[in-house]
Amino acid sequence: MEVSDSLLVTTQVKNVASGMGTYARLLLDGLVARGHSFTIATWGNEIVADRYPTAEWIDVGEKPRFDPTPGSFVMFGRRLADKLDGRRFELVHFLEAREGYAWVGSKKPRGTRVVGTVHDDYPAHVPATPLGLIGRCSDPWTRWVYYHAVGFLERRAYRHFDLLLANSIATARSMSDQYCLDPAMLRVAPLTIARDTEPCEAEALDGRPAILFAGGNFYRKGLDTLLQSIAGLSVRLPGARLHVAGHDRASARLESLAVELGIRDRVSFHGQVPPERVRRMMQGADMLVMVSRREALGLVYLEAFQARTPVVAGDVGGCAELVTDEVSGLLVAPEHPAELADAIHRIANDTDLRERLVRGGLDVLASRTRERLVEETLSAYGIEESAPTGSSLASSRSPVAQSS
8 A cells, every 4th residue: 555654634725814823824825835745635626736836735626505614614524534545644644533534433544643733622622502502602402512523523533533733722631631632632723813913004993992803603702791781881991992803693692782782882883803904903903802701722812912902801711722811812701791891991091000911912922923823733743843855744653652
C-alpha cells in the first residue's frame, strides 16, 4: 500500500467563515511558508490550488444542501471515510476533530498517527433536559438534540485520537473531565488571528460611547444581559448606543426586548456583517462588550485587541485566558446586568483605564503569533522547530501519549 506522508483535513480553506476557518488558513499558510508538503482533504469548492501549489488535494465532493451542521461536517465525515478507504498516511490532522468521527474509530490504519483540534466544548456541557437551555440560546429544543448527537459522536471518536489540540485550557479540561480522556493526550494550541497588513479605515459609529457587540448565538454570548445593562445606564450614559453586528434566530425576540426596556432607539441591529466591516466597526467603537454565558475561547477579543478597542468579557471558559481583569480587559460574571453596566461606565469615563487595557490587549496579541501556532502544531506532530525546508510533515516523530 502506498504511503503518503501527511493529510490535513478541513471543511474551510477558501471561505474562512469561523474561528476554525481562521485557524485552518493560518496553519496552512504557516506550514507552506516553512516549506512543508502535505495533502489537503476538503470540499471541492474549497480547493485553492493556486494558494497552495505544492499541496496535493483530495476532493470530498460537492457540499450538500441539506446538512445543517457547521461546515456540513456530518456528511463530510462520512464521505471522507469512503475517500480514504485503502489509502494510508503516516500523519492525519483533522483541523476540526469531530470531522474524523466516521473514520478514526473503524477505518484508521494501524500505525497512522492521528491529531485533532477541538474548537469548542459545548456538546460536553449539554444539560440533562432542554429546559436547561431555555434563555441560553434561541432554539433550545433543536440545539439540545444537536448537542446530544454531537456529544455522542465526540465521545466515541476522541478516544481513538493520538493527540487532541484544544483551543483553550478550559476546553482541554472539559474534554478530560466530561469525556474521561487521559490529560496526557491533550495539549493547548495558542489560536490567534490574521494580522492586518494594512490598517483599515474606521467606521464612524453613533453613540457616546459607541458600544459594539459582534457575533451570533446572541443568548449564549449574553446580548440579553447587555441590553438590560444599556437600560440601566440611561441616566449615567444617556448618549450611549449599542451596535449589534451579527444575526441569530433570536434577533426579532431581542429587538422586542429592547422595545420592552425602552431602549430601542439606542440600539442598532446591523444584521449579518461581513468580516471586513466588523474590522472597521471595531476601529470605530469605544469598546467591545460580549459577556458570554459559555465561551470556549473568543477570537473576537483578539480582533478587538488588534483594533485597540477596550474589551469587557465574561469570566468564563477561555475568555479569562485571553482577558486578564484590569490588565487586558474587564471581566464580568455573566447574567449580572448591574455589574456589566458598571464596567461599561468605567471604560467610558476613565481615559487611563482605557489606555491600560489597550496596552494589555496588544501584549496578549503579541504573544499569540502565527509562528508560535505553527511551532506548537509541529511539536504535536513530533517535528522539531528546526525542521528543514522542503521536509514532509511526518518526516520526524517523537513519542507522544497514545490513547488507542
